[in-house]
Amino acid sequence: MNQIAQKGRLGFFLRRMLGLGSAIVIFLTAAQLFAHRHQRFYPDYPMADLSSILEKDRLSEADYETLFLQTGLGKAGVEELRSLGEAGEQQILDTQAAFFAKTATDCGSLGPTTREDHVVDENGNIIYGCPMAPMEDGDVFLAFSTHTLGWRHGHAGLVVDAARGITLEAVLIGSDSATANASHWSYYSNFIHLRLKDITPQEQQAIADYAMEHLNGIPYHLTSGVLSWEKAPDPDSPGFGAQCAYLVWYALYQAGYDTDSDGGRIVTVGDLAESPLFEIVQVYGLDPRSFG
Template identity: 80%
Template structure:
């Protein structure tokens, strides 16, 4: 009897050791993730008021606006086309781009978390004004992390007029539309648009996404299993994780292969590095990283 008691005691100590090791690992992973969180400009804020008032902007003007606001040329032009409200928004975006914000790391499960901007009461709030969106635009964020790895999240605009994106969010949930405004609640986001895309192609991407990808189940291994990376959307086994869904919509809808490394696995990082995209807006990430 004593033998079994001793063996049970040893087993309990070992289990406690394993549990402690797991807790230590998860804690260290979260601390590592937060070391690579939101970027704040390490350069001075300058007066931009004269730039939007010019009849024509130079490349130097666009570069200055990008570093000061996170707005790319496409985002600046879209706002300038709105007249004075757009000019005012450019200046408001600069203020938000330089502002220090509080963030909350909310749980999406046992190991996955997301960083959101919060107000003084701890409520999730908007980080900055958002540039206008168009069908087929892509949103990325690196605020989602699992065990210290900032794999991020992705979505594609399917209804610009009503501000809706299609997203595959989490294992156990089907792809669904969400408000585009929620991307501004993340501590980081990247708004992209395919260079020189036509309105017809933008509409085709949105139509294809809603016809074939809305409601598909979340599959972490999408594009990996099976004979072909481009899987049959009508097959019972079809599913998509967030980055694959975005890549698939652009590829099948308008023929744009935005997977920068061409591998079977499509990641948020692969989309972010695609040379087919131009930046509309970046927030919480260093603009100098996107040369």
Template identity: 40%
Template structure:
């Protein structure tokens, strides 16, 4: 009798585990298409706009929808001798279809990448001009059915250097910005109405205080969200981005809860969009 009871309990436990695994697999499949988009509207001729001496707000909006470039990026590119042709190239890439592959990068975490015909990761887009203190966001990572995404801060634009908390089990580290070009969804943000000197200070603070910090999922819950730098014991990707801005007086966490996520940062009213790719211009992260 006892053996039968133990056997039934074992079957129940195994069944529960299998149900959980199946549920997670279904969730992963459901969220997969939501991580990146191709514009579902018509590609238009933007050359007429680009011939203008000055752009209206409506012009900037149309360019954003056609190229993924915000006002700051358009203005910077238009300063270049070949800026118009570059912007048109951004448009061509913005409307391009990509092959996307999802692969595990950790025990519970998967990542989507743009791949070539052989299934190898490839660069899918070009960057708009960027500076120190700009923030990078992608929706391309998810765990157990939750599309949490990933975030980074540019700490040395000249060298193409970002600072990131890459994955659980590793310390924060400097990365090459080009790794972001394989993600099928991408956002580049900058603080609104802020001098480059301020952004340089924020990037410098991150570089001096947030490199080689242990990854901590529960920073803000089991430890202070905004400690003095000497007492910062752990961080995670979006907290790493949020913390140097907060230390300089800018709370870029949209909902202000203990957990700051890439989505919170993407939706912060303190940021303007420099560039998007594989993201809906109407609502970059609903």
């Protein structure tokens, strides 16, 4: 009787574990499907001939709006490329082609529950999605290609050495913030390149220098700015750390720019994207009409 009871309990336990495992698989599958429902924007309007605009010496606001919708390049990005002459104008056209191109994407693992969507070729190799506009120190990169359990929270990085194309980023729990090659942002299925409005070169350099001195090599803290008495505690205080969006916000906040658009204790990629203190240099894989 005891053996029968033990077998019954074992069978019940195995059924429970099987049911739990099935529920986890269903949940993770549903989460991935939910996360990928809007992973990449493709224009629902026709591709236009930009030659008549690009041959002008001075552009109107209507011209900038057309270029933004056609290429994802904001006014700052357009003017920097136009200053490069024929090579810059060709990059504008190449950016337009990439903006309208139907690309394949792959969802790669970044950890046990976190994944990232990248642009891939026909063989599944990660490739650049589009040309990147020139960057400056203190610029910000955002992407909504990173997701955890269905939540597309995104990622953020700060340009700390524009000449070498280097960003500072907090990437994963268990790892310290570190520098990376900024070109990897073009691997994502989408990204936003932002710049503070009316910022001076001196301020840009100061932001980059501060970030490298105080925010490089700090622990990843998901609750940064939440559990401390202050939203922006001293970076040398015990337990100081940052998640990606908080790191960017903190560096800019120290320079007098509060880019947390909703003013809460938690700084998200979405908060940064909606800050009125930024101008758009470039967007890729996202609807330009979403940015007023």
